[in-house]
Amino acid sequence: MGAVEPATAALLRGAWAALGGDAGHLARVEATGDATGLLPSALPALPAATAAVAASALAASVLDGARCGTGPAPALVDVEHVALAVRSERFARQDGVEPPDLFAPLSRSWRTADGWLRLHANYPWHRERALAVLAVPGGAGAGAEARPESVADAVRGWRGDDLEDALAAAGALGAAVRTPEQWGAHPQGRAVAALPLVETAAPDARARRPLGPGRAAEGVRVLDLTRVIAGPVATRTLAAWGADVLRLDPPHLPEIPAQALDTLPGKRSAVLDLRSPAGAARLEELLARADVLVHGYRPGALDRLGLSSAALAERHPHLGVVVLSAWGSAGPWAARRGFDSLVQCATGIADAERARTADAAPDAAPSAAPDQPPGALPAQVLDHASGYLAAAAAMLSLAGVQRGQPPVAARLSLAQTAHWLTGSDVHQHRAPEQHRAPERHLPPERHPPPERHLVTLPGAAAPVRVVAPPGRAGDLVPRWSRTTEPGADPPAFA
Numbered sequence: 190m191g192a193v194e195p196a197t198a199a200l201l202r203g204a205w206a207a208l209g210g211d212a213g214h215l216a217r218v219e220a221t222g223d224a225t226g227l228l229p230s231a232l233p234a235l236p237a238a239t240a241a242v243a244a245s246a247l248a249a250s251v252l253d254g255a256r257c258g259t260g261p262a263p264a265l266v267d268v269e270h271v272a273l274a275v276r277s278e279r280f281a282r283q284d285g286v287e288p289p290d291l292f293a294p295l296s297r298s299w300r301t302a303d304g305w306l307r308l309h310a311n312y313p314w315h316r317e318r319a320l321a322v323l324a325v326p327g328g329a330g331a332g333a334e335a336r337p338e339s340v341a342d343a344v345r346g347w348r349g350d351d352l353e354d355a356l357a358a359a360g361a362l363g364a365a366v367r368t369p370e371q372w373g374a375h376p377q378g379r380a381v382a383a384l385p386l387v388e389t390a391a392p393d394a395r396a397r398r399p400l401g402p403g404r405a406a407e408g409v410r411v412l413d414l415t416r417v418i419a420g421p422v423a424t425r426t427l428a429a430w431g432a433d434v435l436r437l438d439p440p441h442l443p444e445i446p447a448q449a450l451d452t453l454p455g456k457r458s459a460v461l462d463l464r465s466p467a468g469a470a471r472l473e474e475l476l477a478r479a480d481v482l483v484h485g486y487r488p489g490a491l492d493r494l495g496l497s498s499a500a501l502a503e504r505h506p507h508l509g510v511v512v513l514s515a516w517g518s519a520g521p522w523a524a525r526r527g528f529d530s531l532v533q534c535a536t537g538i539a540d541a542e543r544a545r546t547a548d549a550a551p552d553a554a555p556s557a558a559p560d561q562p563p564g565a566l567p568a569q570v571l572d573h574a575s576g577y578l579a580a581a582a583a584m585l586s587l588a589g590v591q592r593g594q595p596p597v598a599a600r601l602s603l604a605q606t607a608h609w610l611t612g613s614d615v616h617q618h619r620a621p622e623q624h625r626a627p628e629r630h631l632p633p634e635r636h637p638p639p640e641r642h643l644v645t646l647p648g649a650a651a652p653v654r655v656v657a658p659p660g661r662a663g664d665l666v667p668r669w670s671r672t673t674e675p676g677a678d679p680p681a682f683a
Contacts, residue, residue: 196236200609205244208585209585217261217264218263223268227637229567230542231542232566235272237570237609238275238568240574242274243266243660246667248588249662255591256405269642274573283651298563299344303348305366306363310361319359319362319363360526365535368540369536370537372535380520380523404431406430407430407431407432409480411434411482415484415485415513421436422575422576427580437460439461439463457678458677469494484510484512487523506596511598511599516602518602529603536611542564542566543561583599585597642657642659649672
């Protein structure tokens, strides 16, 4: 590797090996820019983000080399650009529209009878289910919003793990805050620890459909069945390297406008009811034309639509498939819903960051840390890193297809990314004082000026300003030429 600091290099080596990449290609990676004060955290947030972006840029370079008949060009990443890109949702703006709130009022940490639990209630249907579990007025059809004091009183009456189970059973979302040791002893923590960062399999050795001429992902057709951040980051990254990306959303579950604003650049967006005969038939036509399917459905959730992994491999063996979930493909929580903020709580990340936050208070004592609200990484790194790694998996699969190999099915999850971020092989590359928590040595946070990394794109209704895609591969710079709005396009590739 070129100028890559040790923690980033360790994370990148682990990620690239899990992706099945050629270790010799890592010498083509170089990181530039001043990392001082960017994304300060007790855990290596910026190194993980940089490693994930570097993996995606290197995968784009490998794919470009496979299509052009050359070796991979150098993959370059700028750490200041990365720090902005993994906070991209904070910078997305539509002309003439006020910046949106990124979290609903109830999406925060609440004190339980035995600790803390974080609710996630950004989507109205998740909010209504959570309030029903808590027996708090303010759900569907209520005349007034739920009072925070009522929610706080209700949550205090529950033990954290009992409430997270009750929420999960009702289709709502919440996660108790655990220490890393508690997560390591939890059945789901043990299941995740036994999984690689990226699970891969080649479904059919006979099936391949080589790409035509082009650079990187140019002309590759990607069917996008994802939402929120991780999956949409993966598909917008593929779009930035040239792919024709079609996102499909169900008509009964509208996307949050702020999420769509940030993650639709470079794509088409259509509404399609996969439960209807006409929608299912149209989906089959799109799968037959697509080169890659990226979906964020929980394990088993697509089976009832006839889209299980086995069914997809049988009917569409030419497809590269990338699946993203919250908790991984194994363990008692495999089918649970989840988001970055919740995975941070369950896996011990929020506890580690709480220790740092508590210690930063002038009069805080280390013993007071458990009484402090849980902390958080300075960006939704699990989401963004998982998205860039998923894009890398898709592009490496395409590079293999171009060389005559079968497509690859890859599975990633936010919990597996959390395990990669917190792994001991990373911490051995950190400075001795970085092993201690809470940490007093972290520099003040630095916010690089975003203007040099922002681009304005023509949109369906008005121009949209977003963080440009990070990284480059030789002479190729990822870019988007346009954006769209939810459901503004027909369910068809170009």
